[in-house]
Amino acid sequence: MHSVFSVAVVVTYVVVLTFVAWRARAAREFREFSLARRALPLALVFGSLAATYVGPGFSIAFVGRGFNSGFLFLGIGLAYSAQNILVGLLVAPRLRALKNCHTLGDAIGQKYNRDCQVLAGVISVCVCTFLAAVMAHAGKVVLSDVFEFPGWSSVIIVVGVTTLYTTFGGLRASVITDAFQFSAFAVLLPIMLLFVLIFHLNGGATVFAREAIDATTAGFGSTSSIEIIGLVAAFLLGETLIPPYANRALASRTTRISRNGFILAGIFSMAWFMAMVALGISARSIIPEGTGEDYVLLKLVKLVLPAGGYAFLLVVLVSVVMSSLDSLLNAGAVAFTQDIVKPFVELPDHRALYIGRTATIIIAMIAAAVVPFVPSIIDGLLICYTIWASAILPALIIGLWIKKPRPLAGILSMGVGTVVAVIAIICLFVFPSLIDVPAIIIPALGAALLAYVVGHWIATIREERK
Amino acid sequence: MIGVVIIVLVVIAALFVIVSGLWVARALIAAISTNGSLPDTQNHTDEQNSEQDDSRIKNTE
Numbered sequence: 382m383h384s385v386f387s388v389a390v391v392v393t394y395v396v397v398l399t400f401v402a403w404r405a406r407a408a409r410e411f412r413e414f415s416l417a418r419r420a421l422p423l424a425l426v427f428g429s430l431a432a433t434y435v436g437p438g439f440s441i442a443f444v445g446r447g448f449n450s451g452f453l454f455l456g457i458g459l460a461y462s463a464q465n466i467l468v469g470l471l472v473a474p475r476l477r478a479l480k481n482c483h484t485l486g487d488a489i490g491q492k493y494n495r496d497c498q499v500l501a502g503v504i505s506v507c508v509c510t511f512l513a514a515v516m517a518h519a520g521k522v523v524l525s526d527v528f529e530f531p532g533w534s535s536v537i538i539v540v541g542v543t544t545l546y547t548t549f550g551g552l553r554a555s556v557i558t559d560a561f562q563f564s565a566f567a568v569l570l571p572i573m574l575l576f577v578l579i580f581h582l583n584g585g586a587t588v589f590a591r592e593a594i595d596a597t598t599a600g601f602g603s604t605s606s607i608e609i610i611g612l613v614a615a616f617l618l619g620e621t622l623i624p625p626y627a628n629r630a631l632a633s634r635t636t637r638i639s640r641n642g643f644i645l646a647g648i649f650s651m652a653w654f655m656a657m658v659a660l661g662i663s664a665r666s667i668i669p670e671g672t673g674e675d676y677v678l679l680k681l682v683k684l685v686l687p688a689g690g691y692a693f694l695l696v697v698l699v700s701v702v703m704s705s706l707d708s709l710l711n712a713g714a715v716a717f718t719q720d721i722v723k724p725f726v727e728l729p730d731h732r733a734l735y736i737g738r739t740a741t742i743i744i745a746m747i748a749a750a751v752v753p754f755v756p757s758i759i760d761g762l763l764i765c766y767t768i769w770a771s772a773i774l775p776a777l778i779i780g781l782w783i784k785k786p787r788p789l790a791g792i793l794s795m796g797v798g799t800v801v802a803v804i805a806i807i808c809l810f811v812f813p814s815l816i817d818v819p820a821i822i823i824p825a826l827g828a829a830l831l832a833y834v835v836g837h838w839i840a841t842i843r844e845e846r847k
Numbered sequence: 848m849i850g851v852v853i854i855v856l857v858v859i860a861a862l863f864v865i866v867s868g869l870w871v872a873r874a875l876i877a878a879i880s881t882n883g884s885l886p887d888t889q890n891h892t893d894e895q896n897s898e899q900d901d902s903r904i905k906n907t908e
Contacts, residue, residue, distance in 0.1 A: 404879035424874030431867070560875040567868030571861035578854065590850030649867055655860035 390692035394565075394699075401561045402546040402554055411733040414551030415483045415715040416632040421556060426633050426642035429556040429708070431649050432563035433625050434461075436705035437519035438762045439650075440570070440657060441698070444681070445674025447661020450600025451593050457609065458654035460617040462647045468622060469643030473630040475781045476622075477639040484712075485627040485777060486720030492780035493791035495724050500795050502720020504772045505624045506744070508765050509713030512623070513748035515761035516706040521752060523698045526679055536749050539702060544745040547707045548738050552632055552715070555707045562700035569697045571656050573686070577663045581685050584666070592665045615822050619766020621774055624712035675758065710748075714740035763822075764806055771798035771825035775833045790836030798829030 412418060421429075439458075446454040482488050486505055490498025520539030521532050530538075546554050582589055604612075622630070626643075633639035664681045672680055682694040717740040718733055728736070755761045776794045780786040805821040 401875070401879060422874060422878075424871050425878060427867075428871030428874065557875065557878055560871050560878070564868045564872035564875060567864050567871070571864045574861050575858070578857070586850035586854045588850075590853055593853060649864070652860040652863040652867075655857060656864055659857040659860070 386692065388692075390696060394696045398558065398561060402550060402558050404557070409734075411718070411730050411737060412483075413553060414711075414734055414737050415719065416628070417551070417553040417556060419632055420634050421629070421632050421638070422634055423638045423641055423645075425556050425560055426629055426638055427645045427649070428563040429559040429704075430465075430626060430629050430642055430646040431567070431653075432559035432700075432704035433629075433708040434620065434646070434650070434705075435563075435566065435653060435701060436516060436762075437522075437698070437702060437758050439653065440566070440701050441519070441675055441678050442759050443654060443657035444661040444664070444678040445676075446600075447596070447658035448664050448672070448677040449596065449661075449674060450604065451596030451598075451662055452658060453597055453600035453604065453609075455654050455658045457612045457616055458658075459651060460613045461620070462650045462654075464617050464621055465643050465647030465650060468626075468630075469640045469647065472622065472778060472781060473633075473639040473643050474636040476627065476630050477633055477636045479631075482631055483719045484631075484716050485622065485624060485773065486716055488627075489773075489777060489780060489791065490720070490724070492786045493776070494788040497776070497788055497791040497795065498720050499724055500792065501773060501776075502716050504768070504795065504799060505716035505720065506713050508769050509624050509709045509716065510744050510747050511751065511761070512765050513706055513709040513713065513744065514751035515755050515758060515765070516702050516709065517748050518752045518755040518761065519758050520699065520702040520706070522675065522758075523695065523702065526676075528695075532752075536752050539699070539706070540745050540749045543703050543706045544710060544742060547710045547745075548741045551737070552628060552711050555711045556629070556632070558707060559704045562704035565700045566697045567653075569693065570660070573682070573693075574656050574660050574663070577660065577667070577681070577685055581667055582663055588666060589663060593662045596662055596665060611821070611823060614826070615763055615766050615770075618770040618774060618826065619763065619822060621770065622777065623765075623769055624716055625708035628708075628712050628715065710741050710745055713744040714738070717744070764809075767806065767822045767825055768799060768802045770822055771802045771829040773798075775826070775829045779833060787837050787840035789840040790833045793836035794829045794833035797832035798825060801825045801828040 443454060443458070476482070476485075476488055479488055479491055482491065484502070484505065486498045486501040489501040517536050517540050521535040524530050524535035524538060525532055528535075546558060550557075578589075620626075629642065630639045633642060660681065661677060664677050667684055668677065668680045678698075679694065686693060714737045718728075718737045722728065722736055723733065756764075772795050775798065776786075776791040780791065802821070802825040805825055809821060
């Protein structure tokens, strides 16, 4: 009976997703593939942004962190909410106001020069590919755990289905399926939280508060100050305007929608983190102590939900994974076409669309091949955040705000930021006991900022001499 | 007392997330019922919207 119900839930989900993807229709030109014709309304920009950032890190891992560290991670997560709101107020409208801009690389190219655009494109494609590998890894964990499939077949199913609709529909299909997936998990996971609070919380509010205080105290006890500072820095800066978010800022119908989409996504993240951490805390009185962080949500669902609970979880978690994966595949493909190929080759529109589609498939295949090398969901994400924040953010944000950005400053900042971040990550694997993952973002970002200042200063002196 | 306050905040957060999900679902239905063409409620073209926004940004600068 359980298996029949599970299969019915999964089949219904796949049928509805297919219908939604079909209604999103295939992209007919590159502008449609990359920017959805710049016609996205507020609800879809917001839903797609939230669906993209609520990946396995902000759901499975946050429930696990709530289980072990209580509200500590809610405090850290608020840095992420602040980042979204600041991007909405200060950066997104300026980005959206740029003409003929498809990617962040385009924006950097317009502010600096072609070399900077190509370097930004290469970094964007690499970061999108590795982030896609982290999402595929999470999909493998979920499918293998629920259906006991071999790991490789789980990766092929998740990556294959997502690649199919992203390749044909481009950003429009990604945004519309994101909205569907967002609606699924934004309704189902909080309902599960309310279900646990009402029917499974023995001892009521008093027990919940005691568990929250115990877990939070334990969290502060086991996390060093430098680790907390590093985590706050990673959440504040690491995911700022990664390519899929920038694409949504650029694809908004108006600058006002672009700004409000990010502000709403920031406010939503506060409520989301609160709900996920609360699920983790409520699990403390239900599942055994010492359960691995990545398995807290899975075990909780297994224990508390009625028949078909695992199928329900599958729908929610596959939605979480696929909505992030499709955005990354599309953003990587658009960055490849626009920032790496177009600066060197004159491309007619149909050719650009063809290259974009081919790039989607190739990035998906590379991401699937990299899955065995992904350390863990959180560590994989933090590594990508470190590279992105130090390589791109100083050049992008300063470039959007100052009157005359110098190309030398942009190149130096992106180059030094990337090299320092990669060296720090290599050191992390060679000397794991000496370096905290979250802390490496600080020296890498500092080096990139310093390189920017030096580059700007040298370029200014050169100009004055001329 | 603190327990009740925390639970109330958690329930408000959960309800806010659910309402957000329903709002996006409504927009999704509107989008797919027009075959994914994402209509503008004021019948403006993309270019008209962009021009209006650009002039707004220039004015604020």
